[in-house]
Amino acid sequence: MLSIVIFLFSVPSLVFCQPFSNFQKYDLPSAAVGPFSIAFDSSGRGPFTGISDGRVLRYDPVQNSFFDFAFTSPNRSKAVCDGTDNNDNPTRGAICGRPLGVSFHFRTNQLYVTDAYKGLLVVPPNGRLAENVATGAEGVPFKFPFLLDVDQVTGDVYFTEFSSQFQLSQVQHAIDVRDSTGRLLKYNPNTGETTVLLRGLSGAAGIALSYDRTYLLIAEMTANRVKKLWLSGPNAFTTVDLITVRGRPSNIKKNSLADFWVAVNTWIPGPTVGSMIRVPSAIRISGTGGAILQTVDLSSYYTNTSISEFQPFGLGGYIGALRAASLGRVN
Ligand SMILES: *[C@@H]1O[C@H](CO)[C@@H](O)[C@H](O)[C@H]1NC(C)=O
Numbered sequence: 001m002l003s004i005v006i007f008l009f010s011v012p013s014l015v016f017c018q019p020f021s022n023f024q025k026y027d028l029p030s031a032a033v034g035p036f037s038i039a040f041d042s043s044g045r046g047p048f049t050g051i052s053d054g055r056v057l058r059y060d061p062v063q064n065s066f067f068d069f070a071f072t073s074p075n076r077s078k079a080v081c082d083g084t085d086n087n088d089n090p091t092r093g094a095i096c097g098r099p100l101g102v103s104f105h106f107r108t109n110q111l112y113v114t115d116a117y118k119g120l121l122v123v124p125p126n127g128r129l130a131e132n133v134a135t136g137a138e139g140v141p142f143k144f145p146f147l148l149d150v151d152q153v154t155g156d157v158y159f160t161e162f163s164s165q166f167q168l169s170q171v172q173h174a175i176d177v178r179d180s181t182g183r184l185l186k187y188n189p190n191t192g193e194t195t196v197l198l199r200g201l202s203g204a205a206g207i208a209l210s211y212d213r214t215y216l217l218i219a220e221m222t223a224n225r226v227k228k229l230w231l232s233g234p235n236a237f238t239t240v241d242l243i244t245v246r247g248r249p250s251n252i253k254k255n256s257l258a259d260f261w262v263a264v265n266t267w268i269p270g271p272t273v274g275s276m277i278r279v280p281s282a283i284r285i286s287g288t289g290g291a292i293l294q295t296v297d298l299s300s301y302y303t304n305t306s307i308s309e310f311q312p313f314g315l316g317g318y319i320g321a322l323r324a325a326s327l328g329r330v331n
Pocket residue numbers: 073074075094095
């Protein structure tokens with residue numbers, strides 16, 4: 001009896017170990033990097049992901065290969081852009097594009113994309129050139145559109161602008177100076193209007209709409225926290241700080257249990273004096289009270305590398321990273 005009790009009480013500590021035994025890498029084509037965010041369409045095809053050279057790719061598991069699906073810039077050419085890294089090159093980013101967030105509206109099978117240089121776009125169901133649907137709000141052009149989530153019922157698109165002062169190539173500087181000009185926006189596809197829901201955010205990053213559509217979670221990367229914005233009920237349009245995390249939160253994705261997975265990167269001292277090592281992890285949190293339900297250390301797969309997203313899938317998940325040359329998967 002005693003051993004059963006001890007076993008039961010030791011279970012919570014087990015969840016802090018690596019619960020996935022299998023890690024796979026899906027190498028991107030050419031020299032491109034940065035599968036930043038991951039989406040599946042209404043019939044489960046994918047993963048789809050936007051990469052550093054401006055393409056949105058679709059992975060085909062049967063052919064075990066990535067294919068070009070869409071692009072965000074009308075004057076992008078494959079000869080100039082394919083295989084380039086536009087994370088740090090705004091000049092080439094303006095020509096080639098840099099899709100970051102990807103999220104489907106299942107009813108129309110349209111893929112919405114936030115591009116760091118172009119704004120919010122929508123890709124027609126068969127792919128190719130995306131249409132730009134928002135380039136600014138309140139008369140101010142976007143500086144750094146970041147991530148998004150789609151309300152599957154209304155079709156509204158919630159998206160973040162990391163900063164309205166600094167662009168993607170300046171993201172580290174924006175964090176260092178503790179920029180807090182990030183915004184949360186909403187695009188209404190029926191009216192074509194984009195409105196500002198929140199301003200003054202410190203590195204507005206991941207965004208996820210709750211399963212019951214009553215609230216949004218928003219990660220503030222620079223402030224190490226996740227905010228909750230009520231959309232309905234007695235507290236509608238007020239925010240609370242849901243949780244402060246150790247490290248920098250990036251994308252947020254909901255799972256089928258109505259919890260949320262947050263990609264979080266921390267730094268620990270390295271082997272030599274003054275050196276630092278990045279430790280990427282994925283934490284599963286409750287949207288109700290902000291409790292951490294599970295922590296998965298991914299540093300054995302991503303050595304000294306930040307991750308951007310943990311997209312739950314089956315019993316595991318897909319992993320995005322701004323600088324990685326492959327899409328990861330654990331299960
Ligand atoms: C084409 O690329 C240039 C950058 O050289 C950019 O300034 C311009 O806006 C692009 N044109 C369109 C239609 O996006």
